[in-house]
Amino acid sequence: MTTALITGATSGIGAAFARRLASDGHNVVLVARDPERLRDQATELHDRHGVEAEVLRADLSTDKGIAAVEERVADRTHPVDLLVNNAGFGNKGNYLDVPMAEELTMLKVHCEAVLRLTSAAAASMRERGRGGVVNVASVAAFVPRGTYGASKAWIVQFTQGAARDLAGNGVRLMALCPGFVRTEFHGRAGMGTGNIPSWMWLDADKLVDAALRDLARGKSLSIPDPRYKTLMGIAKLTPRGALSRVTSSTGRKYGPQ
Template sequence: MPPTTLITGASSGLGAEYARQVAARGDALVLVARDEQSLESLAAQLREQHGVPVEVLPADLLDAAGLDRVVGRLRSSERPVGTLINNAGFGLPLEFEENDIEAEVRLQRLHNEVPMRLMHAALRTMLARGSGRIVNIASVAAFIPRSTYSAVKQWLVTFSRWANGRYAMQGVSVTAVCPGYTHTNFHERLGLPPGEEGIPGWMWLDAAKVVAESLRDVDRGSAVSIPSRKYKAIVAVARFAPPALAARLGERGR
């Protein structure tokens, strides 16, 4: 039986790209998202193209019952998950004071509470086996002030760094992946080219390259992966930028 990778937010965007590239490696997959029809369509493609087992697990991770189903799947010792990719997420406008506070709470729960619960469930079985990988999809926004989106992504980076240091010696690596602006089918479906996002063309990345580079970092056991040299440079500069300048940089784009 091939190793199994569970991916949340797998129906589109980076989640679907991770599914394609992981399937090409020969892993079995557990695909998690709310849209069952999209999951089934992707699963059929992956089975046909790569001949790997693909399990569809439709679940709303902000619903207690849906989250419990995914937690239960991660705790299974009979069907162990070797890699967990926490990818589910969404964004909100930067105007925190104007946003619905319940939407802000959902943002925090999906980006922090949900991955924390899934990691906790996965770690039990991974540590018992002495092997496993956890991948948390964060963002370069973790290093640049950008309303609550930066705050939730910074939590993922900080926790991943600590967890990788603690658990790597026990065979389990934890990596925070921090992409910059990335072209995905999400943007294409919305019909929002880079110009309409207020972001220069040179700042956009290709999803397939982002995923491929991040998986190489995961294979190395890196605590943090920042795909592309240009975003590595941007993050390096942002570390030393005065707070007011960093905040203005974070205002770019929607």
Template sequence: MPTDRRPTALITGASAGIGNAFARRLAADGYDLTLVARDEARLAQAAAELTAAHGVTVDVLPADLATDAGAEAVGKHLANPPDLLVNNAGVGVRQTFLRSDGAEEARQLRLNVEAVMRLTHAALPAMTQRRHGAIVNVSSVAGFGPVQPGSTYSATKAWVTNFSESVGQQARRYGVRVMALCPGFTRTEFQERAGIDTSGSPDWMWLKADDVVNVALRDLARGRLVSVPDWKYKTAVFAIRHLPRPLLYRAAGGTRHRVSPPPQ
């Protein structure tokens, strides 16, 4: 990376949660930023605060990445990619599959899967050509197994993790890092938007978004393909991967429930 300019990053889903935590940390580290989300007003507010606090340049790019127009707009911006791309935007479906709306399920796939693929594909060729760059795709511990009966969210995150590991193995020979970030329960707006009842989850299970980002950037610098913040979730991933399936299904039946009645 040239030393006569500040490093740059583009962050999707940057108006709240983990995306906003990435923005704060990277701005503090001296990155010029491009923030992407649907809510232009919140993006503008975040940009003003970050510029005032850290003196960096912060551009906003309002876009709905679940639409072709939104994904294409951001993809064109990535033709000259930043030093770091953070694919954080994601969504969960409020209902379980037996009661969900097909349009909601399709939107989840477009945002959680297709947008990650399209933006990675937009940025990666130029990154590999210049032999520099990094991509963090925000996945989830849920992607390591069917841990929420009836939820299709974990299936989308399984794709993100597998995709990132596969592409990351190829990209590393060109000096480019691609990593899947797989946090567990993290205090953000996501749970409320997805209709997830978190009242039964003890406080010790919850992570702070700032801590998740700190671990992610540390693991990215170490060249890891997958980052799982916190020992308790590393333990959970080991159990999900190695428990006999009947035991995993039984344990999954006691995990958090979505705010919806069972199918009639």
């Protein structure tokens, strides 16, 4: 049986990955900050699917938390075959409205943790000649929308570059770029969502199904929905200045308040 490690595993996209991978027969390592939710989730997955469900409490906004997960994904005796870097969060407010400490924490979780965990896992996977990494980014990576979008753009560029460097080594890396997904993400950031059109919302379980299909096909980038594929295709063809104006105005109109 193979083992998958998922960060941010107790809710949203991370929980959907954990459910799907456990149902497919993979042992799972669940990483999050809340020990009670981790224990409850591990018990449920073990009892329902008969897999081993290991818990690892770690705060990826700290060096100690990142190092703990690094050590686990680099373990050669109990190897991780699939890493899902899903942990992340949003900040409410425009540039200069968000405290610098919170901006730096976002970069720690979205960039430094992803870099360190991907590198630790990929090195071990390359030795074995097999493995995969899914780094959860966002369609915000393709539009100019502040630190969140910039950090997700970094994930996309890093993942695709690393995927090219590891081509032929049996290790697959993929950046996953969903749009709005019904999770706890917006509530935790204090963002309202009542103004977001219903057609823009995605289901986490369906998103994971599409992502795993794209990973199996060897894609380094996954935008797992035709609606968002179309929107991102239009964005690529739009001049940068015009795109910035459009995303700024639509962000105020449809973005979380």
